């Protein structure tokens with residue numbers, strides 16, 4: 324992060340900074356993480372700041388929280404360019420890029436009304452496999468329907 328960005332995101336002693344979130348997606352990121360702010364976690368959002376890498380971006384900062392690998396994978400579904408920075412005692416101890424999972428089970432919904440995962444929703448869990456990374460797309464295992472990055476964001480946000 325540049326000095327200007329560091330000023331926007333006040334330093335935290337322990338916690339997680341999620342950088343390079345697509346502009347406008349920070350609230351979706353919090354929802355995906357089951358709204359830690361509702362469980363007593365201090366959360367700071369920086370929205371729509373300039374980024375040399377992506378034009379405009381959001382930054383999410385959470386105190387005293389570290390993400391699991393599973394959470395980082397889910398995060399990649401709505402913020403495929405995100406960088407997850409873990410901070411302990413004011414030091415960056417880990418920097419991870421969000422990597423979209425190869426297979427996503429039970430999180431996304433197929434958009435084909437004739438798909439078995441839609442018709443038999445109660446008994447058949449949706450399964451999608453990664454079809455493209457930039458832009459992100461996933462393919463339904465049952466009917467082959469492709470979900471675009473926008474559709475995925477809309478479903479999760």
Ligand SMILES: [Zn+2]
Nearest residue numbers: 433438463466
């Ligand atoms: Zn389908």
